[in-house]
Amino acid sequence: MKLDVLVFGAHPDDVEMSCGGTIAKMVSEGIKVGIVDLTRGEMGTRGTPEIRDKEGQAAALILGIEVRENLAFRDCFFTEDEEHIAEVVRIIRKYQPDIVIANAVHDKHPDHGRGSKLVRNAAHMSGFVKLKTYQDGVLQERWRPKRTFFYIQDMDIKPDFIVDVTGFFKVKIASIRAHKSQFYNPESDEPETYISTQDFWDSFEYRMRAMGHIAGVRYAEGFTSETPPKINLITDLL
Numbered sequence: 709m710k711l712d713v714l715v716f717g718a719h720p721d722d723v724e725m726s727c728g729g730t731i732a733k734m735v736s737e738g739i740k741v742g743i744v745d746l747t748r749g750e751m752g753t754r755g756t757p758e759i760r761d762k763e764g765q766a767a768a769l770i771l772g773i774e775v776r777e778n779l780a781f782r783d784c785f786f787t788e789d790e791e792h793i794a795e796v797v798r799i800i801r802k803y804q805p806d807i808v809i810a811n812a813v814h815d816k817h818p819d820h821g822r823g824s825k826l827v828r829n830a831a832h833m834s835g836f837v838k839l840k841t842y843q844d845g846v847l848q849e850r851w852r853p854k855r856t857f858f859y860i861q862d863m864d865i866k867p868d869f870i871v872d873v874t875g876f877f878k879v880k881i882a883s884i885r886a887h888k889s890q891f892y893n894p895e896s897d898e899p900e901t902y903i904s905t906q907d908f909w910d911s912f913e914y915r916m917r918a919m920g921h922i923a924g925v926r927y928a929e930g931f932t933s934e935t936p937p938k939i940n941l942i943t944d945l946l
Contacts, residue, residue, distance in 0.1 A: 867930025
C-alpha cells in the first residue's frame with residue numbers, strides 16, 4: 709500500500725494530541741495517511757498495552773486513516789541503534805510515503821526527542837541502497853521520503869509553518885477521547901497523572917486557539933522543518 713503521508717509517534721496517543729486535526733483534514737481531501745506507533749506505551753501509569761492497542765485502533769477509525777501499525781519498541785528504553793533504525797526503514801519502505809511526520813525535536817518526555825531523531829535518520833537512511841531490509845522475506849526497494857516534518861508537543865516550540873484545522877477540532881478531540889484510559893475520566897480509579905487532569909484536557913482547545921491566533925484562524929496546529937518548505941510563488945502564502 710502506497711501512502712502519501714506516514715505519521716510516527718513514540719506513544720499511542722502522541723499523534724492524535726499533536727496533529728490529529730491535520731490528519732483529519734488531509735483524509736478529508738483524499739490524502740492517504742498512516743500512523744506508526746513506536747511503542748505500546750507500556751510504561752504509562754494508566755492502562756495496559758492491550759487496552760492501548762484497542763484505543764489506538766479506535767482512534768484510527770475516527771480519523772479515517774488507511775492503516776495503523778505498532779512497532780512494539782520498548783517504551784522509555786528504545787534506542788537509535790542499527791536494529792531500531794532498520795525496523796523504521798522497513799516500515800517506511802513498506803508504505804513509501806512522500807512525507808514523514810515525527811515527534812517534536814525535543815520535549816518533556818525523553819522518548820519524544822529520541823523518537824524524533826530515530827525517525828528523522830531512518831527516513832534519510834531508507835534511501836541507502838546498501839541498507840538491506842526485508843518485508844515478508846522479500847528484499848525491499850530503497851525509498852526516501854521527499855520531506856520530513858515534526859509536530860509540536862508539550863514544549864513551546866516556534867513553528868516553521870502552521871496548518872489551519874478549523875472545522876476539524878471535534879474530530880481531533882474525538883480521536884483523543886478514544887484513548888480513554890489516559891485522559892480525564894472522573895469515573896476512573898487509576899492513579900492521576902499529568903495528562904489525566906481536567907486542566908490538561910482543557911488545554912487542548914487553548915493551545916489550538918493560541919496557534920490559530922498566530923495565523924489568523926480559529927484552530928491550528930504547528931510543525932517544524934529542518935529546511936524551509938518550498939513554495940512556487942510568494943502569492944501561494946496568501
